[in-house]
Amino acid sequence: MAKKWTYLFKEGNAGMRELLGGKGANLAEMTNIGLPVPQGFTITTEACTQYYEDGRKINDEIMGQVMEYVAKMEEINGKKFGDLKNPLLVSVRSGARASMPGMMDTILNLGLNDEVVKAMIAGNPDPKFERFVYDSYRRFIQMFSDVVMEVGKKYFEALIDEMKERKGVTFDIELTAADLKELAEEFKAEYKKQLGEDFPSDPVTQLKLAIEAVFRSWDNPRANVYRRDNDIPYSWGTAVNVMPMVFGNLNDDSGTGVAFTRDPATGENKLMGEFLKNAQGEDVVAGVRTPMPISQMEQEFPEAYADFVKVCEILENHYHDMQDMEFTVENRKLYMLQCRNGKRTAQAALKIACDLVDEGHKTEAEAVAMIEPRNLDTLLHPQFDQKALKAATPLGKGLGASPGAACGQVVFTAADAEAWKAQGKKVVLVRLETSPEDITGMKAAQGILTVRGGMTSHAAVVARGMGTCCVSGCSAITMDEENKVFTLAGETFREGDPISIDGTTGNIYKGIIPTVDASIAGEFGRIMGWADKFRRLKVRTNADTPRDAKKARELGAEGIGLCRTEHMFFEADRIAAFREMICADTAEEREVALAKILPYQQGDFEQLYEALEGCPVCIRFLDPPLHEFVPTEEADIELLAKAQNKPVEDIKALIASLHEFNPMMGHRGCRLAVTYPEIAKMQTRAVIRAAINTMKKHPDWNVRPEIMIPLTCDVKELKFVKKVVVETADEEIKAAGAEMEYEVGTMVEIPRACLTADEIAKEADFFCFGTNDLTQMTFGFSRDDSGKFLKDYYDKKIFESDPFARLDQDGVGKLMKMAVTLGRPVNPKLHVGICGEHGGDPTSVEFCHKIGLDYVSCSPFRVPIARLAAAQAAIKEMK
Numbered sequence: 001m002a003k004k005w006t007y008l009f010k011e012g013n014a015g016m017r018e019l020l021g022g023k024g025a026n027l028a029e030m031t032n033i034g035l036p037v038p039q040g041f042t043i044t045t046e047a048c049t050q051y052y053e054d055g056r057k058i059n060d061e062i063m064g065q066v067m068e069y070v071a072k073m074e075e076i077n078g079k080k081f082g083d084l085k086n087p088l089l090v091s092v093r094s095g096a097r098a099s100m101p102g103m104m105d106t107i108l109n110l111g112l113n114d115e116v117v118k119a120m121i122a123g124n125p126d127p128k129f130e131r132f133v134y135d136s137y138r139r140f141i142q143m144f145s146d147v148v149m150e151v152g153k154k155y156f157e158a159l160i161d162e163m164k165e166r167k168g169v170t171f172d173i174e175l176t177a178a179d180l181k182e183l184a185e186e187f188k189a190e191y192k193k194q195l196g197e198d199f200p201s202d203p204v205t206q207l208k209l210a211i212e213a214v215f216r217s218w219d220n221p222r223a224n225v226y227r228r229d230n231d232i233p234y235s236w237g238t239a240v241n242v243m244p245m246v247f248g249n250l251n252d253d254s255g256t257g258v259a260f261t262r263d264p265a266t267g268e269n270k271l272m273g274e275f276l277k278n279a280q281g282e283d284v285v286a287g288v289r290t291p292m293p294i295s296q297m298e299q300e301f302p303e304a305y306a307d308f309v310k311v312c313e314i315l316e317n318h319y320h321d322m323q324d325m326e327f328t329v330e331n332r333k334l335y336m337l338q339c340r341n342g343k344r345t346a347q348a349a350l351k352i353a354c355d356l357v358d359e360g361h362k363t364e365a366e367a368v369a370m371i372e373p374r375n376l377d378t379l380l381h382p383q384f385d386q387k388a389l390k391a392a393t394p395l396g397k398g399l400g401a402s403p404g405a406a407c408g409q410v411v412f413t414a415a416d417a418e419a420w421k422a423q424g425k426k427v428v429l430v431r432l433e434t435s436p437e438d439i440t441g442m443k444a445a446q447g448i449l450t451v452r453g454g455m456t457s458h459a460a461v462v463a464r465g466m467g468t469c470c471v472s473g474c475s476a477i478t479m480d481e482e483n484k485v486f487t488l489a490g491e492t493f494r495e496g497d498p499i500s501i502d503g504t505t506g507n508i509y510k511g512i513i514p515t516v517d518a519s520i521a522g523e524f525g526r527i528m529g530w531a532d533k534f535r536r537l538k539v540r541t542n543a544d545t546p547r548d549a550k551k552a553r554e555l556g557a558e559g560i561g562l563c564r565t566e567h568m569f570f571e572a573d574r575i576a577a578f579r580e581m582i583c584a585d586t587a588e589e590r591e592v593a594l595a596k597i598l599p600y601q602q603g604d605f606e607q608l609y610e611a612l613e614g615c616p617v618c619i620r621f622l623d624p625p626l627h628e629f630v631p632t633e634e635a636d637i638e639l640l641a642k643a644q645n646k647p648v649e650d651i652k653a654l655i656a657s658l659h660e661f662n663p664m665m666g667h668r669g670c671r672l673a674v675t676y677p678e679i680a681k682m683q684t685r686a687v688i689r690a691a692i693n694t695m696k697k698h699p700d701w702n703v704r705p706e707i708m709i710p711l712t713c714d715v716k717e718l719k720f721v722k723k724v725v726v727e728t729a730d731e732e733i734k735a736a737g738a739e740m741e742y743e744v745g746t747m748v749e750i751p752r753a754c755l756t757a758d759e760i761a762k763e764a765d766f767f768c769f770g771t772n773d774l775t776q777m778t779f780g781f782s783r784d785d786s787g788k789f790l791k792d793y794y795d796k797k798i799f800e801s802d803p804f805a806r807l808d809q810d811g812v813g814k815l816m817k818m819a820v821t822l823g824r825p826v827n828p829k830l831h832v833g834i835c836g837e838h839g840g841d842p843t844s845v846e847f848c849h850k851i852g853l854d855y856v857s858c859s860p861f862r863v864p865i866a867r868l869a870a871a872q873a874a875i876k877e878m879k
Ligand code: PEP
Pocket: 562, 564, 623, 749, 769, 770, 771, 772, 773, 774, 835, 836, 837
């Protein structure tokens, strides 16, 4: 039997989102629970995958079923495609498993052609109806040309602008039926000019091309970027929903809106949304006209509003979550076009999750599971310094569309935002309105400011998703995008001028207002408390300074998983001693130089122990190659020669001798300790002395130093370095007359260490995966340079994500699993963690949970993300 590629809305349900996509599954569910949904059908995500498998073609079997379902839809609705008496017009909309707002394509008013238009007008003598028909027709031609045939929107917009100028009007709505009719003709001519063929008049051809365009849009650049950012696999594909049109642009008794059952910015339990009279959905989202708040709809459309409020209640009680809905009112009757769990700010997500628990909708575990870990980033991001803010006077105000504070130099295009960011500049992207092509520029910007558009405009929705500060709809701005200048409250801003924006209040300021770290409170603690109850993985932090360590503790770190000691050598007074060590000719000379560094290191470690209040602190011994510490400037080399009392040539020769072709695979990590055991000795003394001092000060703390040897590839190598460490540590402990336990473990960051983990585990108290190097050496990709070519890998669908950001579970992950499986039986006490960047990436954290690691370690600001991701992994497993 042929596969089923199409489903009427009444054949599906909410549980079928993998097959029907989120939009299709929810349209089906709304149909099942009796809500007013125009009855259409969904083409499955599998059909999309098949389209790609068939070389980007819709095969006959799929198209056959589509036509069968068109017939069913016609029967249900009592209208026919292309019919001159009762024509059916449809929308064709994408809908993936995971919502990807604005990333893929939509075509409205499909089914119109000259004959249908004429017949529709002939059937209704109202001149306003004629206007509506031509308005729909010109919209269709424009949208079809842009979305399906990829003729730039700009050509059509220019024609609209010319028409408005000719007619002396400001808004589209002021154009008459005759104007719009003329415009439709101009649009068709433009289409022919651009493509060399007539605009397709057959509705079935239009439909087929539109479905193809939606499938194709799954692979457009912005969708690819969005998927990468949100861990959505390419293999999922998008469904296509074909739905009869209802017309918000029919007359003044009609309109269209977007709303949330709770405030998506704050989480407050109140209906929030926008409504635009005599308009189609695209007008609200595109922000071309500024809509009215939903509350005003109550006065203008009381019956439809009352129905809508009821629908909101039904949907929340049904889905037990905040809903984001699109709807249309046609002749005062409400139609639901979409519902989904609404995207929300982190702050709102926490409040909504807690409220849903308090209201009995969700359990604590469900509440923890519904927070997007990455979203927490926004809570942890800078806000304006309050004092500086008080002293500043806002120049103007837009909508606080996505919270946080941003300051930087004004740029006017997405391309400039990217280019300036690449030069190390901080920018604020200022646009009339944003469109999906702007996504990479929006990502590059500190903040986004738009002249047009409401809280549900593209800029607002996308910025909230990215956690980027955004102020939208500041209509007081007079914008001249072409000349890269705008004015606000009498002030002129040109490219490069400093500006500050507040995405919470919507305020806009001239100049740079300094920002401070975010402070977190309220529901954050409650959710994190719940998360901590469920997680099994411990969460540590990567910190080299007491400041970072304290911050991480505040954010819930349970220890330090990685202290990169080399970072402590770079300060001015230390680097001199370290260079002296490098220049030493004998071990004795080296020891003299190292003795100068010892007290610094010891002091550093003591401060770390203090900050960690008895929690574990894992200190990694020197890792980078020595050439990183020697001077490169002529003057500095001369200074070093003078300090060492050696000829400049000797120093230059020494520096040259440190040069390596592949320093990442060179004389670094424990290889340094093999050559210069005195470095490991000095570091051991510093660790043990610091620990003993701390223990004396805080007898109630459990100070048990963890010494970590980097870059081990062979057990004998580890054994050699460990012997140096143990002899020195024992000597120190004995000399102090103290009693103290300590551990010596190793980083596992070379494939050979994984392959021989059963040998290495005999000598190691712990393993910590350095997945930055492990990824580098498993792929053979330089961790510093691969960014330059990975883009080609994404474009060519070789990779879906950066393996340095998201753990490659198939390759690197397999090595990790092997190391755990080989190591644990040999040494049952072995504890195992990860401290590469992946330790703070949610999907990688889940993997670490699955392979049974004891902890993950990540940068301080990612600690809450890791705590939440670890809890979610445990909750998922419970299910
Ligand atoms: C690693 O390689 O993953 C690691 C944590 O060490 P570093 O980044 O310092 O090389």
